[in-house]
Amino acid sequence: MNPATPDLLPERRKRRFDASPLPRRFDAPQSHGRPSQRRRRWPFSPLLPENFFAFDMGNFISGLFGGRRPKDDGLGFYKGWCDARSRDLTVITDEETGTGQHLLGRTTKDWSRKAALEAVKGSQRQKSEPFYKKALGEARRNDNRLEERGIKVRLEEERLADIRKPYKAAEEDLSELFKPLTDEEEKEVRDCFHARGPSSKVLVLHEPSNIEVSKEKFQCLIPGRWLNDEVINLYLELLKEREKREPKRFLKCHFFNTFFYKKLACGKNGYDYKSVKRWTTRRKLGYDLIECNKIFVPVHKDVHWCLAIINMKKNTFQYLDSLGGMDHNVLNMLARYIAEEVKDKSNEVIDTSSWQEDIVDDIPLQQNGWDCGMFMLKYIDFHSRGLSLSFRQKDMEYFRKRTAKEILKLRAD
Numbered sequence: 001m002n003p004a005t006p007d008l009l010p011e012r013r014k015r016r017f018d019a020s021p022l023p024r025r026f027d028a029p030q031s032h033g034r035p036s037q038r039r040r041r042w043p044f045s046p047l048l049p050e051n052f053f054a055f056d057m058g059n060f061i062s063g064l065f066g067g068r069r070p071k072d073d074g075l076g077f078y079k080g081w082c083d084a085r086s087r088d089l090t091v092i093t094d095e096e097t098g099t100g101q102h103l104l105g106r107t108t109k110d111w112s113r114k115a116a117l118e119a120v121k122g123s124q125r126q127k128s129e130p131f132y133k134k135a136l137g138e139a140r141r142n143d144n145r146l147e148e149r150g151i152k153v154r155l156e157e158e159r160l161a162d163i164r165k166p167y168k169a170a171e172e173d174l175s176e177l178f179k180p181l182t183d184e185e186e187k188e189v190r191d192c193f194h195a196r197g198p199s200s201k202v203l204v205l206h207e208p209s210n211i212e213v214s215k216e217k218f219q220c221l222i223p224g225r226w227l228n229d230e231v232i233n234l235y236l237e238l239l240k241e242r243e244k245r246e247p248k249r250f251l252k253c254h255f256f257n258t259f260f261y262k263k264l265a266c267g268k269n270g271y272d273y274k275s276v277k278r279w280t281t282r283r284k285l286g287y288d289l290i291e292c293n294k295i296f297v298p299v300h301k302d303v304h305w306c307l308a309i310i311n312m313k314k315n316t317f318q319y320l321d322s323l324g325g326m327d328h329n330v331l332n333m334l335a336r337y338i339a340e341e342v343k344d345k346s347n348e349v350i351d352t353s354s355w356q357e358d359i360v361d362d363i364p365l366q367q368n369g370w371d372c373g374m375f376m377l378k379y380i381d382f383h384s385r386g387l388s389l390s391f392r393q394k395d396m397e398y399f400r401k402r403t404a405k406e407i408l409k410l411r412a413d
Contacts, residue, residue: 160314174387174390176413177382177385177387177390177391178395178398179413180398181401181402181405185405186401188405188408189401189404189405189408192215192218192219192404192408193219193221193222193404195215197215198215199214199215199216199219200214200215200216201214201215202214202215203215203218203408204218204234204407204408204410206234206237206238206410208237208241209233209234209237211230211233211234211237212230213230213231213234213407217230217231218231218404218407221400221401221403221404221407222400223396223397223400224370225370226303226370226372226373227305227373227374227377229257229258229259231403231407232257232258232298232305232373232376232377233257233258234407235377235403235406235407235412236255236257236296236298236380237255238406238407238410238411238412239253239255239380239381239384239412240255241411241412242411242412242413243384249385250384250385250386251293251294251383251384251385251386252287252291252292252293253292253293253294253295253296253383253384254280254285254289254292254294254295254296255296255380256279256295256296256297256298257298258298258300260276260279260297260298261297261298261299261300261308261330262300263275263276264276264333264337265330265333270333271333271336271337273336273337273340273341276337277344280341280345281345282345288342288345288346289312289338289341289342289345290312290342290345290346290348290350291312292312293311293312293313294309294310294311294312294313294383294384295309295310295312295338296308296309296380296383296384297309297310297334298376299327299330304321304323304372305322305372305373305375305376306319306320306321306322306325306327306330306372306376307319307320307321307376307379307380308320308330308331308334309383310334310338311358312338314358315352315354315355315356316355316356316357316358317331317334317335317355317356317357317358318357318358318359318360319331319357320360320363320376320379321363322363322364322365322366322371322372322375322376323365323366323372324363324365326359328357331357335352335353335355336352338350338352339351339352360389362389363389364378364389364391364392364393365393366393366396367393368393371393371396374396374399374400374403375396377399377403378391378399381412
């Protein structure tokens with residue numbers, strides 16, 4: 001084996017260090033021999049120039065103190081040495097930096113201790129990318145999706161604007177909605193509310209629908225009473241006639257009566273399309289439901305009236321409850337119905353599973369226990385005009401009188 005193999009050098013040096021058990025003293029003679037002597041002891045060490053000078057700080061300080069090593073390892077002497085040359089020596093401890101000791105030399109006296117600390121901490125701080133840049137990079141990954149959704153929103157807004165254009169005139173004028181009754185109309189309504197005679201006397205007969213309203217039924221419009229089916233259904237018939245009379249002023253709507261949902265939801269399995277299949281033939285209506293803007297479905301729950309709306313243009317469902325409630329089962333059943341109805345009457349397939357439930361946050365709410373039917377009728381009235389629901393509980397007494405007047409005249413304004 002060749003003794004000059006470089007791979008054996010680390011092992012050979014290790015044995016040399018282990019063979020030196022004697023501690024080294026600062027005042028002991030140093031091994032600064034000639035290169036020829038070092039070559040005999042270390043044949044594989046690199047040659048140094050003849051004028052190489054190695055400064056041993058420990059030997060230097062030990063010699064100054066007469067061969068004794070100072071207790072502070074020469075730090076005091078070194079600091080005084082730097083002070084003599086207009087320098088300042090600052091020692092940063094573990095408590096200040098959280099790391100080992102650091103010795104700062106060659107700093108002028110006018111440097112503050114704070115500046116020295118910042119210099120050390122700055123050198124130890126690792127440069128990293130700011131957090132906001134990382135967050136910005138992650139956010140930009142969704143730029144394409146946001147742009148696509150923004151385009152869809154703009155298209156939807158344009159479509160809604162086109163739908164609302166024909167009804168801007170109606171939206172601008174709300175005075176007719178709250179037009180006071182004349183003295184003659186007030187007297188006529190009051191006489192019907194409090195007139196004497198048999199309660200079975202027929203006050204109104206609507207021949208197209210064959211709905212008659214007796215004095216007893218008519219008096220449900222008196223404040224504090226619940227509305228009945230006859231009054232509600234007759235008023236809905238008047239809204240149908242109003243739309244036919246002024247088609248440019250009102251939305252094209254379909255008004256189901258109070259018995260429709262009962263028939264639809266009271267089958268053996270809870271849903272029975274066959275029982276209402278013949279209600280909406282083109283021969284009876286003169287149109288198909290798919291041609292309508294909105295479809296109104298009164299929903300009666302024991303002693304409470306609510307309203308469901310199928311919006312055929314926006315592809316949404318609404319559930320309006322004057323007590324602030326919500327019934328998803330009603331909307332699910334109507335979604336099933338309208339899909340089957342359109343397929344049966346218009347031979348078209350629509351996917352109502354993608355339709356949304358439009359939740360109205362600012363819906364007017366009743367503040368008593370008897371105005372739910374009146375709220376439902378005004379929900380229908382305002383929506384059929386394309387207007388927002390701009391009424392409150394305080395308007396219900398007026399609306400009761402106005403509805404009574406319209407029924408007596410068989411004409412909805």
